[in-house]
Amino acid sequence: MSDQAQNLEALKKEAALKAVALVQSGQRVGLGTGSTAKYAIEELGRKLRDGELSGIVGVATSNASADLAREVGIPVEDLDPRPLDIAIDGADEIAPNLDLIKGLGGALLREKLTEVQARRLIIIADHTKIVSRLGEKAPLPIEIAQFGFLSTVERLREFLPGGRLRMTGASNYVTDNGNFIYDAQLPADFAPAELERRIKGTLGVVDTGLFLCMAERAFVAAPDGVQELVR
Numbered sequence: 001m002s003d004q005a006q007n008l009e010a011l012k013k014e015a016a017l018k019a020v021a022l023v024q025s026g027q028r029v030g031l032g033t034g035s036t037a038k039y040a041i042e043e044l045g046r047k048l049r050d051g052e053l054s055g056i057v058g059v060a061t062s063n064a065s066a067d068l069a070r071e072v073g074i075p076v077e078d079l080d081p082r083p084l085d086i087a088i089d090g091a092d093e094i095a096p097n098l099d100l101i102k103g104l105g106g107a108l109l110r111e112k113l114t115e116v117q118a119r120r121l122i123i124i125a126d127h128t129k130i131v132s133r134l135g136e137k138a139p140l141p142i143e144i145a146q147f148g149f150l151s152t153v154e155r156l157r158e159f160l161p162g163g164r165l166r167m168t169g170a171s172n173y174v175t176d177n178g179n180f181i182y183d184a185q186l187p188a189d190f191a192p193a194e195l196e197r198r199i200k201g202t203l204g205v206v207d208t209g210l211f212l213c214m215a216e217r218a219f220v221a222a223p224d225g226v227q228e229l230v231r
């Protein structure tokens, strides 16, 4: 790993530790997905093992995070209608008002289902995820049903041209829910809530990686320290 990549990993971990410091014993915690969320899950496990926390239950946003949580000793339960006290997750883009793009790791649907039930959604990231407008750097992942996916993609391309179906090698990428993902290019100027409504109203779409008005705060690590952004 290059020095630069190593530094970025250290920053991601720093942000994760700040977020985990907010977790209290007895809480039900939404466990995010991705390389930054992984540090939070590992730290939660460490705190449980070292007796700094007790009685934590994790609700995982992907099979990978559930596996990791069990490995580090966090009891994992399925999502049910009870609220979660807190959820900690990474993001692909963070706008100034803490609206987010998520889902480059493919877990957007379970992330949204879980995090919408969290009293507090805490985002952890390194400084490269900060943007002045959503879509500046990352595509917007849109989860779509496999059945009729080419028709769904065509419907999406009518107002979001230039995107592409996510691939793993020669095959379509398949989410934990058995769906595909269309990575859309966002226009330079758009109203997020209106776009979200339009995409969700498109036949074949399951959900989008737009997480609007959901995050309470973000810990964003940069070389000169961790910044805490509050919505």
Ligand SMILES: O=C(CO)[C@H](O)[C@H](O)COP(=O)(O)O
Pocket (backbone or CB within 6 Å): 032, 033, 034, 035, 036, 037, 089, 090, 091, 092, 101, 102, 103, 104, 105, 106, 107, 108, 111
């Ligand atoms: O939304 C996600 C997965 O669906 C991740 O939170 C997002 O992709 C950030 O991942 P990383 O911390 O690895 O950059």
